[in-house]
Amino acid sequence: MKLNVLDHGSVELIDFMGSDLRVLQAARVSTASHREIKTEAQNKGLINYLVANKHWSPFEQVCLTFHVKLPIFVARQWMRHRTWSYNEISARYTKLETEFYEPVGLRAPGLTNHQGSVNFAGDDAELLGYLKRSFVKADTRYKKLISGNVANELARVVLPVGVYTEFYCTVNLRNLLHFLELRLHTHAQYEIRVYADAILSILENQIELSYTINAWKSLVLNGRTMSEPELAFVRGILLNSSDFNKDVITAELGPKGLDRMADVFRIAFKDRA
Numbered sequence: 001m002k003l004n005v006l007d008h009g010s011v012e013l014i015d016f017m018g019s020d021l022r023v024l025q026a027a028r029v030s031t032a033s034h035r036e037i038k039t040e041a042q043n044k045g046l047i048n049y050l051v052a053n054k055h056w057s058p059f060e061q062v063c064l065t066f067h068v069k070l071p072i073f074v075a076r077q078w079m080r081h082r083t084w085s086y087n088e089i090s091a092r093y094t095k096l097e098t099e100f101y102e103p104v105g106l107r108a109p110g111l112t113n114h115q116g117s118v119n120f121a122g123d124d125a126e127l128l129g130y131l132k133r134s135f136v137k138a139d140t141r142y143k144k145l146i147s148g149n150v151a152n153e154l155a156r157v158v159l160p161v162g163v164y165t166e167f168y169c170t171v172n173l174r175n176l177l178h179f180l181e182l183r184l185h186t187h188a189q190y191e192i193r194v195y196a197d198a199i200l201s202i203l204e205n206q207i208e209l210s211y212t213i214n215a216w217k218s219l220v221l222n223g224r225t226m227s228e229p230e231l232a233f234v235r236g237i238l239l240n241s242s243d244f245n246k247d248v249i250t251a252e253l254g255p256k257g258l259d260r261m262a263d264v265f266r267i268a269f270k271d272r273a
């Protein structure tokens with residue numbers, strides 16, 4: 001399955017080994033019950049149990065290989081995930097196609113979240129034109145150096161991080177889910193998030209992995225863990241208990257403690273925004 005991402009990018013599932021069944025066999029070998037036939041409910045229940053209790057090693061028995069085409073700045077973020085194996089196109093041995101990522105619209109720096117960005121307030125047409133012209137110039141210079149007999153490995157230094165690259169990458173399911181947790185999050189940059197979205201769509205289409213993906217989505221992606229004071233807050237509300245003391249929360253979490261608590265509930269009960 002191949003999905004297009006951004007303007008020239010894509011993610012394609014090349015191969016995968018294993019399934020929910022392999023996870024179950026790997027988990028059950030510990031009690032020598034890996035050859036027993038179990039019911040669907042038992043299988044689903046065990047996968048949920050493994051995810052809920054962070055018994056992640058059985059998920060390492062499933063491996064997936066993708067071919068990804070993406071801008072270099074997204075590849076740099078992706079490759080921070082050290083548990084993947086990568087093979088990338090070489091700009092030493094190959095003259096690059098020089099396709100550049102042109103965002104549909106620009107974004108301004110985030111107001112509260114320094115990692116984030118927000119919609120551009122003004123008219124971005126002029127700056128988008130400037131960005132496009134920068135790519136055209138870089139492309140012209142790259143091709144001029146190549147036609148002047150400069151080696152690929154040196155000519156490439158004029159190319160910006162918006163140029164596309166491609167790689168094959170292989171990862172086990174445990175580390176893939178960890179990647180998705182980080183890169184689907186709203187704190188991750190939009191341009192890598194859309195690749196993570198594409199991978200999640202691909203996984204959701206693999207019926208062989210449906211117990212794992214559903215358990216992970218419910219317990220990890222859309223679930224929440226709570227700190228001790230947050231739990232005390234919830235317990236206080238549920239039991240209408242006098243244990244819940246605003247001063248305790250403020251003392252433990254600082255002056256913004258109650259605001260943060262409200263934030264936890266907003267995220268937990270509404271959305272991940």
Ligand SMILES: Cc1cc2nc3c(=O)[nH]c(=O)nc-3n(C[C@H](O)[C@H](O)[C@H](O)COP(=O)(O)OP(=O)(O)OC[C@H]3O[C@@H](n4cnc5c(N)ncnc54)[C@H](O)[C@@H]3O)c2cc1C
Binds near residue numbers: 082084175178188
């Ligand atoms: C929103 C966001 C912002 C970021 N900003 C920055 C930034 O400004 N600067 C920056 O440099 N990076 C940044 N990163 C990258 C981040 O610090 C991690 O390098 C990246 O997300 C990979 O995560 P990981 O190490 O958990 O994953 P992987 O490298 O895939 O590792 C998976 C897991 O294996 C284990 N592991 C792997 N290697 C080791 C090791 N050497 N020792 C111990 N355990 C190990 C850990 O449990 C780890 O969680 C950012 C990431 C995100 C998602």
